[in-house]
Amino acid sequence: MKRIILLLSTTILLCSCNKSENTTDNNTNDEILNDSIKVSNSFSIEEIPFVTNEIGDFPFFSLPENIVEMNKPLIRDFDVIYFPIKDQYLPIEGKVYKANIRGTREVPFSQHYFIKSFEDYLTSIGAVKVFDGKLTKENYENRKENDPNIGDEGDIGYGDEAVKCFVIRTKDKGNIYVQFSADNASGKLNILQEGKLNQTIKKISADDIVKDLNEKGKSILYINFDLDKSNVTSDGKEIINQISEALKKDNSLKISIEGHTDNSGDGNHNKKLSNDRANSVMNNLIEVGIDKNRLSAKGFGAENPLFANDSEENKAKNRRVELIKL
Structure with a gap:
């Protein structure tokens, strides 16, 4: 009888250890997944509260002092940009601004200054940060097959690229998406005001x-x-x-x-x-x-x-x- 009790106790102990180890492994896997983007259907724009501050007109804000556009930015009334939002990577359509960013001749580019300037400003007007991490190679491969502007001015969305993305939800100007990235030499900035295509094609009569x-x-x-x-x-x-x-x-x-x-x-x-x-x-x-x-x-x-x-x-x-x- 004592032998049976001993065997049962040992079995329970081993099961408990295995359960504990599996829980640890699952937590580790979750942490790894949280550092990249998965495609799912969990995000809803309804989660973002409306801002109450006046945000100006497109593209809604200036660049920080001593930060300038490297070349002529890509500005279009209607196009598409991919944005990382929580655990998704979504193509959003609307009015587009995309630019490469650098410092001036007098003041070299500062990665920390560029990122902190935008984070602080966007937070101050009520924007919500929806992603802060690195994109995956899978994200890039998916975008490469579907994004007509890949490689153009200010293009963001490459494997292992560290990106921050904010959403500004307004009642009068719709949903505005902002993403930016930077290294120690330059930065990139994308702004999109979500909107539908104004169809201009008509049947010739x-x-x-x-x-x-x-x-x-x-x-x-x-x-x-x-x-x-x-x-x-x-x-x-x-x-x-x-x-x-x-x-x-x-x-x-x-x-x-x-x-x-x-x-x-x-x-x-x-x-x-x-x-x-x-x-x-x-x-x-x-x-x-x-x-x-x-x-x-x-x-x-x-x-x-x-x-x-x-x-x-x-x-x-x-x-x-x-x-x-x-």
Whole structure:
């Protein structure tokens, strides 16, 4: 009997030790996880109280004294930035400010001064710190696949990068997200005022084309073609149908169809491609019943850009078809 009691006591003792060791291991694992970001659904903006202080207008605050932007900041009315918020790493959309930061010639950059200035100021206006730690390589890999601005001015979000993130919740200006990071040579600052896309795309109508031709003498259209070819896509044919309707509304209208490209690639190839595309539009119009004598077509390649070919956005605007009233 004594032997059985002894065995039971030993078993209980061993189980207690194992439970204690497992608890310690779990606590250690939790501490490790708290130093990085996991993706979950635990954060709610409702947790953040509204600020009562006036916060100014976008981008809402100046840089500290003797701290300046290194280059021209990236400022856009609508874009996306990834922010670390508690145990999540979230893409937030809205109005964007992103900048690399440095000291002046007279006063070198101070990492401590930069970070403390922002922490103290943001806390003073009622901002809530939602992250203070290091990002993981997994965070970067996920962002790399989805962030169109990765590597641009003021970009934050690399593996092992120490980041601080604050949220300012207002009743009149919405939710504002601020994150910054720094080393002993320079810093980075991101500010985003959360907002929805103001949709400016609209379906091209025959009335729009007629109005542009009569008032401006030309109508600028973005007709979709197969990649590096002159074949019109189904979306492009919808626009061509509207051109046809416009010409049928006014039988006196005669137009020149002019094709344009951006400056990417070989110039001679671009000129031929733009010419083929202009003629493709003309042939499609003839097929739906427009008199050939009312039409002409020519390609100009990259000779007459609407905008400087200095960004993908501007290049896209230069890839166009223009209808010129004759």
